[in-house]
Amino acid sequence: MSNSLGKMRSRAAVVDLTAGTVAYEDTPPEVVRSYLGGRGLNIAYLYKMLQPNVDPLSPDNVLILGTGALTGTGAPNSGRFNATTKSPETNLLGDANCGGFFAPKLRYSGIDRLIIKGRARHPSILKVEDGTVTIEDARAYWGMDIYEIDTALHNDYGQSIEAVTIGPAGENMVRFACVMTGIKNAAGRGGTGAVMGSKNLKAVVAAGGPGFEIQDPDSFVALNEELKKYLTNSMVVKVLGRVGTPLLYEVSNHLGTIRTRNSQDSQFEDTLNAEVIHEHIDKMISCHSCIVHCRHRNTYKGEGPEYTTVGLLGANLCIADTANVIRLNNLVNRLGMDVSSVGGVLSWALELYQRGIIDDSITGGPIEFGDYDLADRLIRSIAAREGFGDVLADSSQAAERLNDPECNYLTAIKGLPQSDPHDCRYIKAFALGIATASRGADHLRSRPTLEVFDLPPELLREIYGADVDRDPTSYLTKEIVVATHENIYSIVDSVGICKFICHGFNSPKLLKYDHFSQLLNAAFGASFSIDELKAVARRVVDLERAFINREGVRRPQDMLPRRYFDEPLPHGVAKGHHVDRDKFFEMLGRYYKLRQWDEDGMVPKSRIVELMAPWNGGKEAAS
Amino acid sequence: MADDSRGAIQIFRDPVAGFEYQAVCRLCEDPECVAACMAVALTLDRKTGQVLFDRNRCVGCAMCVMVCPHNAIVPDRRAGKAILCDQCVGRDKPACVAACSTGAIDFVETDDAVTKEMAGTRK
Numbered sequence: 031m032s033n034s035l036g037k038m039r040s041r042a043a044v045v046d047l048t049a050g051t052v053a054y055e056d057t058p059p060e061v062v063r064s065y066l067g068g069r070g071l072n073i074a075y076l077y078k079m080l081q082p083n084v085d086p087l088s089p090d091n092v093l094i095l096g097t098g099a100l101t102g103t104g105a106p107n108s109g110r111f112n113a114t115t116k117s118p119e120t121n122l123l124g125d126a127n128c129g130g131f132f133a134p135k136l137r138y139s140g141i142d143r144l145i146i147k148g149r150a151r152h153p154s155i156l157k158v159e160d161g162t163v164t165i166e167d168a169r170a171y172w173g174m175d176i177y178e179i180d181t182a183l184h185n186d187y188g189q190s191i192e193a194v195t196i197g198p199a200g201e202n203m204v205r206f207a208c209v210m211t212g213i214k215n216a217a218g219r220g221g222t223g224a225v226m227g228s229k230n231l232k233a234v235v236a237a238g239g240p241g242f243e244i245q246d247p248d249s250f251v252a253l254n255e256e257l258k259k260y261l262t263n264s265m266v267v268k269v270l271g272r273v274g275t276p277l278l279y280e281v282s283n284h285l286g287t288i289r290t291r292n293s294q295d296s297q298f299e300d301t302l303n304a305e306v307i308h309e310h311i312d313k314m315i316s317c318h319s320c321i322v323h324c325r326h327r328n329t330y331k332g333e334g335p336e337y338t339t340v341g342l343l344g345a346n347l348c349i350a351d352t353a354n355v356i357r358l359n360n361l362v363n364r365l366g367m368d369v370s371s372v373g374g375v376l377s378w379a380l381e382l383y384q385r386g387i388i389d390d391s392i393t394g395g396p397i398e399f400g401d402y403d404l405a406d407r408l409i410r411s412i413a414a415r416e417g418f419g420d421v422l423a424d425s426s427q428a429a430e431r432l433n434d435p436e437c438n439y440l441t442a443i444k445g446l447p448q449s450d451p452h453d454c455r456y457i458k459a460f461a462l463g464i465a466t467a468s469r470g471a472d473h474l475r476s477r478p479t480l481e482v483f484d485l486p487p488e489l490l491r492e493i494y495g496a497d498v499d500r501d502p503t504s505y506l507t508k509e510i511v512v513a514t515h516e517n518i519y520s521i522v523d524s525v526g527i528c529k530f531i532c533h534g535f536n537s538p539k540l541l542k543y544d545h546f547s548q549l550l551n552a553a554f555g556a557s558f559s560i561d562e563l564k565a566v567a568r569r570v571v572d573l574e575r576a577f578i579n580r581e582g583v584r585r586p587q588d589m590l591p592r593r594y595f596d597e598p599l600p601h602g603v604a605k606g607h608h609v610d611r612d613k614f615f616e617m618l619g620r621y622y623k624l625r626q627w628d629e630d631g632m633v634p635k636s637r638i639v640e641l642m643a644p645w646n647g648g649k650e651a652a653s
Numbered sequence: 654m655a656d657d658s659r660g661a662i663q664i665f666r667d668p669v670a671g672f673e674y675q676a677v678c679r680l681c682e683d684p685e686c687v688a689a690c691m692a693v694a695l696t697l698d699r700k701t702g703q704v705l706f707d708r709n710r711c712v713g714c715a716m717c718v719m720v721c722p723h724n725a726i727v728p729d730r731r732a733g734k735a736i737l738c739d740q741c742v743g744r745d746k747p748a749c750v751a752a753c754s755t756g757a758i759d760f761v762e763t764d765d766a767v768t769k770e771m772a773g774t775r776k
């Protein structure tokens with residue numbers, strides 16, 4: 031018996047920029063039921079629509095901007111969407127979640143998902159209003175940075191619009207350019223902005239429309255108030271709301287696991303501690319419907335920094351001056367790039383130069399760690415694709431030109447530089463998590479921390495459904511830990527809620543499957559059970575894996591950066607720790623088994639037929 | 654209908670300039686909106702200081718929208734009516750106060766009138 035969707039609907043607009051046409055469709059109910067929305071529905075569409083081996087920057091690639099099932103309902107922290115495409119940075123899955131205010135507005139404008147293919151003849155904008163998408167001329171906006179385009183669009187289209195945009199980096203197809211909204215929120219990873227640029231699409235403007243129906247507004251509001259009380263009681267929520275993600279810097283630094291000097295070191299200055307950062311902050315602000323408000327407005331005309339920024343543009347480049355790190359953060363956002371890849375690629379080049387693997391003939395002059403002015407210059411030249419910046423703009427794909435064809439000195443997996451500033455040689459579940467993450471070395475797919483917290487054993491058993499090893503350096507049972515976190519995060523990304531209030535993200539409390547089912551059912555009068563949501567979670571993880579399998583990913587691509595195996599950590603609690611190759615591969619093998627993938631990490635054909643069945647109204651016949 | 658453009662409180666944000674402005678009814682002592690409303694949809698309760706809104710009488714002319722010095726009235730194009738704060742008469746606590754997670758908005762009774770206290774952009 032399938033569950034009821036109640037008033038839950040999902041409407042897609044399919045835009046062909048080459049032909050200049052827009053078609054509309056209601057996503058089939060069976061597909062909505064199986065993938066919910068956001069990240070889940072996006073991969074369901076991408077898998078179905080994209081041919082294998084397409085050039086990500088060609089008109090054949092598809093860019094999907096999809097709101098979550100609860101986006102804009104007023105549920106806590108429900109302002110999010112996912113941008114999903116084939117990544118020009120990895121040639122695999124590009125999928126990034128983004129907050130801000132755009133996603134609810136897109137939904138209120140009558141469209142839940144924009145599916146964009148082709149390439150416009152000249153710079154264009156999509157305007158969404160009253161359920162209709164129009165393609166408009168954007169030549170006047172081409173060349174503007176993220177701040178300029180945000181201001182210009184509000185002046186020209188009205189103060190109440192919301193928009194996603196690209197900056198110069200996206201226009202120039204820097205392989206780690208982002209789709210952005212506001213001046214800082216980014217669908218950051220995998221080069222979604224480069225795909226937008228390749229399509230000659232400068233912005234999408236959501237101008238408003240009919241809104242959508244909530245089944246019983248009074249009881250839904252009451253549920254949200256109850257959840258607000260429950261969530262704001264949490265310590266993690268309180269601290270995040272006060273100082274934001276930089277709070278994690280000190281933790282990693284203490285352990286001796288903060289990536290420093292391109293991971294040659296693992297401890298750095300305390301000038302990047304959350305409390306020090308806070309002296310440069312004007313106030314904390316938030317995304318739509320958020321009860322946490324983790325974001326900073328800094329005193330240098332920008333928003334941020336996050337933990338990733340202070341780690342990767344600070345410690346990893348050996349830049350200790352707090353104000354300068356925040357300035358770099360603002361610059362990268364203004365140009366519309368992913369801070370993680372910018373930091374990872376820059377530090378890679380700096381080490382290659384330090385080792386004499388590259389020299390002035392390619393860099394155009396000396397480049398050294400700790401040089402703020404140099405970092406500023408290189409960041410600008412990457413966005414403009416000028417000189418050495420043009421090489422770096424290709425991220426891991428510049429490996430040959432940088433004389434490091436195996437990426438021995440780049441902390442990356444599947445071609446994606448690692449986003450977490452945390453060095454994964456110590457906590458083995460982190461190592462497995464970044465290896466199996468469907469979009470490459472990324473911590474927002476799992477980042478499991480609970481098993482090492484001091485939680486009662488019964489609680490741990492309840493969370494993981496098994497007894498797990500609490501030793502962070504143990505390889506045993508970590509496959510269970512990683513899979514559990516991957517599963518629930520695929521749900522929170524599919525309903526359009528922020529990970530910071532999701533169970534497992536640094537807290538054993540927060541929103542769990544039963545809360546997500548309560549919210550969906552109260553908002554739409556649907557009837558999702560906890561088990562059904564767990565089945566959705568496994569579907570999303572499996573289909574993303576099937577997608578990257580189709581693009582060539584096998585076991586050898588689930589490989590950690592060389593340094594994690596070969597070089598023990600130099601400092602702190604983690605001193606001496608590294609990852610053992612054999613134990614890592616055994617752990618990976620256990621993970622595949624748990625996922626019911628084959629030994630080579632492939633999703634079985636029969637499972638793929640099952641995963642695509644909702645497109646045929648639930649029948650598995652046509653594959 | 655879920656649609657934040659039809660809320661009685663509108664937040665204007667300018668991330669580039671770095672500010673938020675909360676357009677919310679301040680319950681003026683001598684409300685321009687009441688004076689402007691020809692349909693007598695808006696009235697001032699002199700005892701409590703509350704501005705009362707009779708949606709049935711509203712003809713959607715948007716005069717109140719134009720005269721409100723605080724941008725606190727929103728025209729609902731679809732319904733052809735004004736949207737403004739009704740102070741959640743009948744609820745324990747105004748919905749906005751219940752939903753706010755920062756304590757930025759509160760609803761307090763003062764000696765002479767009912768006043769809405771709000772903290773604007775705070776450092």
Ligand code: SF4
Binds near residue numbers: 316317321528529530
């Ligand atoms: S917790 Fe932070 S990132 Fe998440 S919705 Fe709130 S402000 Fe946005």
Ligand code: SF4
Binds near residue numbers: 725
């Ligand atoms: S709606 Fe505007 S004019 Fe009327 S009482 Fe409120 S703030 Fe004053």
Ligand code: SF4
Binds near residue numbers: 718
């Ligand atoms: S829009 Fe309605 S409430 Fe406002 S002035 Fe006109 S009739 Fe009166």
